[in-house]
Amino acid sequence: MRDKQEVTQAASEAVEAQASQETYSTGPNRRQFLASVGGLAAAAALVPGNLEAAPAIGNPLLPPSRTDRSRRSQKAYQVRVNAANALRRAPLVDTPTNGDETAYSNHIGSFSKSLPHDSLGIVSNAAYLAFVQACADGTAASFENVPAGGSLQLKNPLAAYAFALEGIDPHNVFLPAPPAFSSAQIASEMAECYWHALVRDVPFADYGTDPMILAACTDLSGFSDFRGPRIGGVVAPSTVFRGNTNGDLNGPYLSQFLLKDMQFGNTMVPQLYRTTAPNSDFNSTYPQWLDIQDGKAPQGSLNYLPNPRYIATGRDLAHYVHNDFPYESTLCAVLALIAMGAPVSPSNPYNFLSRQCGFSTFGVPHITDTVARVAALALRTAWRQKYTIHRRLRPEEFAGRVHNRILSLANHPIHPDLLNSQAIAEVFAKWGSYVLPQAYPEGCPAHPAYPSGHATFVGAGVTIVKAFFDESFVIPNPVVPNADGSALLPYVGPPLTVGGELNKLAANVAIGRNYAGVHWRTDAVEGNRLGERVAIGVLTDLKSCYAESFNFTLTTFDGQQVVI
Template sequence: MAKRNQSNNKKKCLIGPLNGQKRSEKAFRVRHKAACSQMELPLTEHPCNGDEQLYPTKIGSFSKGLPHNSLGEVDLQAYNQFIKALKTGNKDDFESIPLGGNAKLSNPQAAYVFDLAGTDCHNLDIAVPPSFKSAWAAGEMAELYWQALTRDVSFHEYRTHPLTMEAASELSSFSDFRGPKAGGKVTTGTLFRGITPGDLIGPYISQFLWKNVPYGGTTIVQHYRTTLAGSDHMTSYDQWLEIQNGSTPAAPLFDPTPRYIRNGRDLSEYVHQDFSFQGPLSACLVLLSFGREALDIYNPYLKSETQDGFITFGAPHILDLVTKVARAALEAAWFQKYLVNRRLRPEEFGGRVHNHLMGAASYPINSELLHSQVISKVFSQFHSYLLPMSYPEGCPIHPAYPAGHAAIAGAGATVLKAFFKESFKIPNPVTASSDGHSLLPYSGKPLTIGGELNKLAANISLGRNTAGVHWRSDGIEGMKLGEAVAISILSDYSATYHEKFIGFSFTKFDGTRITIK
C-alpha cells in the first residue's frame, strides 16, 4: 500500500502537445496509414525472359555451386531440387540441395524476408533481362570481354589507347548494344560508362571514390589495395569447370603498393573488398564536410533562426537512412535473383561460348558475338573463349539479375540526392594519376553533387561488370530497383516528421524530377 501511494505521489513531468494516450493513438495511425498505403498498391506480375523454360538443360540459367557435367551443364536432379526448395520455401528442402563442391549458395532464404518500412520487396518490379540468344545479350557479353582486355588501361588513356579505340568501334557495330553513345556511336568518351545524368561529365571515377573521407577523429585516404596487372583468372577450361562445381580457388596476387583507383582492375578490386554500403557511406561523410551550403534547399532548418537539424534533417538522420536502405535494397534484389529470374552469370555464358566455338556443344548464341573481333582477341591471348575474371573465385554463388552492389548504390545515391543540393559544385575536384600514386587537380566541366552521386552508383555497378561477375543490365536495373526501394522508404518516413517540411525533391536516374511528401 505504501508503494502504491508512493507511486501515485510521483510528479508527472511529461510535457508536449500530446499526452501518452494520444501519442500512442497517433503512432498507431501513422503506422496503419503506411501499411494501408502499401496494401493498396497494385500487385506486380514479375515476368521473366523465359530461358529456364526454353532450354531443358538449363544452359540459360544460373547453376554455379551445383554439380555439372564436363560441358558445365548442371545436373538436372540437383537443379530441380534447387527449384523445389525455392518453390516451397521449406527449410528442410534447402538443406537437401546437392552441391558440387565446398561453396555454399548465398542466402537464398533472404528472398522471403519481410521489412517494416517501404514497399514489400515482392511488390517492386524490374525490366525483363535479355534472353540467352538475343542480340542484346551478345552486345553485353562483347562489352564484358572488352572490359576484361582493357582492365589495365588507365582511365587517362581511354581516348587514345588502341584497345579502347577498338572496343568503342566494335561495340558501335552491335545491333542492340545499350550502353551510352555520342552521335549514335560508342566512343572512347562513353566507353563502359553509365547512362544517368552526369555519367559522361569529367573523369570516369566519381569524386566520392577519390576524395579523402572524414571519419570521426581521423581521415581515410582512398588508397586501396589492388591486384597485380595481368592477374586474370578462370581462363583455362579445367579451372573454369572446377569453379562452376564450387571448388576453392587459389589466392589472388596483390600489388604491394596501395593506389587511388586509376583503371578497371583497381575498380574491380574495390567492389570486391568493399562492405555493403561503403561507397554511399563514404560519399555521405564527404558531403557532410561541405557544410550547410551543400544541403538541399528544402531542409526545414536552413531558414530557422533558432534551431539546427540533428536527429532529424541532420547528420545522424542522413547517415541512418543511407545505411538503412542498403539491406532493404538487397532484399529486393534477392527476391528477383532467386524467385523470378535466376539469370546465369557472365562466366557461365563464357563457358557456353567456349564449348560452342570449340565444337564440344551447339548453343543458340547470337552470331554477332560469335563473329566478333573481341572473341578472337581473347582466344589469341588466353587460348580459350572463356571470360577472363578479375577474381580467382569468379562470381558469388547467387544468380546475376539484378546486381546487389547496384541496388545498394542506387538506394544510397537516392537518399543522398534527397538530402543534399544536386546542383552544388564539388569543391577542388581531382583525378588520379595514371599510376594511381597521387591525385591531381581536375579543371574540366564543373562536377556537381547530383552528377557525381549518379556516377558513384554507376562506378559501383559497372565496376562489378569490369570484374566479369555481372552484366550491364544487371547493374542498370539494379540501380533503378535500389532507387525504388529508397523512394518507398523515404515516403514512409516523410509522415513521421514534426517539422514544417514540404518534401524530398530530387532527380531520378532517368532524369525526371520527383517530390516525396
C-alpha cells in the first residue's frame, strides 16, 4: 500500500492532469469568475468528483471484509487530501481597500463605535491604534486591551481569524474596495440611507404614488454616481431601494419567499411577523448619537403593534432582520418551495433513477443541512473583511460627520452631491438634525460595516437553494401584502420564477438592514456576491463526497451559469 506522501502526490497529479481539460464551466467569463472565488472552486472541481463504489470483494451476504474497509478508508483519506490540495493550490487573492484608513489621521473614515470619542465624534487616537493593533494580532488579549467608551462590547472580532474545513479559506476570498469617504458614490449611498429613514413607514403597496417615494426617486436620480437600478437613466418607484438583478426588478418589491406559507413539518405556517409601530425611530439627536458612538446604553425601547402581520413596509422589513438567525430567510424559502411543490434542480441525480429516491443526499435533509451550514462560514468570511481589511464606518457614523460639516464645526471632505441634496433638507425638517435616525434603539452593531453579515449569509444560502431547486419554475399563485399587512392579495403581472425571487430575497434581507440605518448599498450588493462565492466553494468540496453521478448547476447574481 502506498504511504501518505505517495497518495498526496497522486492527488496533486490528478489535479494537474484534470486542470488542462477545462472541466469547470461558468460561461463566457469563466476565468474572471474563478479568480473572484479565490481559485478553490476551480481546483477542487477538477479533482475526480463522485465516489462510485467499487464492487465488494467476497460474499455480499457477509459484512464488508477488512479489504473492503481498508479500501473505503483509503478513499475517505484521498477525498480529504484532494480537498486540502485544492485549497493549497488556490491562487492568493489580493483584497484592495479604499485608502480611507491611511488618508485621515483622525480616522474619520473608519469604524470606531464603542471606542471613546471627543465632542465632535472623533475617536481617541490611542484607542483606535489599539483597535487596529488588535485586528493585526488577532488575539483575545489584544482586543481586551482596546479602550472602551461605554459598556458596548465589540461583536465577536475573533471570528475573523477562524479556519474552515469546508470551502474556501475565509482569508482568501475576493471583495472589491468599498467607496471612499469623499467619493460621489458614498454620498449617494448616504442619501439613500437618509431616504430609507424618511420612508420607513410607507407601505410597499403605495410606492408608485407616495410623494416621499417620488421625491426620493428624483433626488437619487440627480446624484452623479448613484449605482442603484434605473429605468431610462432615472430612479423610478419600480426600481428605488431594490437590488440590481433581473429578479429584483421583476414584479413586486418583496420576494414571494417572505410572503408565501411554509410547510413546517406537518403544519402550514403563514409568514405573519411581530413588527414595530410607525415612527419608532431612535438616536435622532446629536447628543444621543454621540452617546451611541461611545457605546453607552441606548435610550428608549421598541414599541410593537398588537398583532402580527405580513411584511408591508420598510420598517417591517428592518425589524424582520433585527434578530433573525443567519439561515432563517433561506430555510423559510426552502419550506415555502416544499409547500408549493416546486421541482428540484434538473441536475438532481434522482431525476434519472426509477428505483430509488433522494433523502440524506439530494433530499430535504440534505437541502436544509446545506442551507444552514454555509451561514456560519459566510459570517466568518465577512468578519475577516470587516476587521482585518476594511474597517469601514457605518452610515450612522458618517451621518455625524455630515452633521458637523453642515454646522461648520468640522471641515470633513464630504461630496457636494450629498450636501446639496433634498435628502439632507428632509431629514433636518423632520428631526432637527443631520444624524441618521435608526430603527433599532442600539443603532448599528459594534462591528465594521463592510460587507454586511446579513447580505453575506443570505447570499450564501440563496446560492445553495438555487443549486437544489429548479430556478426556472414559475411560482404559482403569487401574492402581495395589502397596505397594512393584514392580508395577502393576488399579484397580477409578469411571471415570477424561483431564481428571480431568490435573487430578490437576497436583496430584501440585505437592504432590510439599510432600511434600519445600519448598512450601505455596497455592503448589501457585495455581501450577496461574497456569500455566493462562499457557497460555491462549499458545494465544490461537498461534490466530492457523494456516490451519485451529478453536477450542481446554478445562476449567479450576475447572470452567469455555473456548473460544479
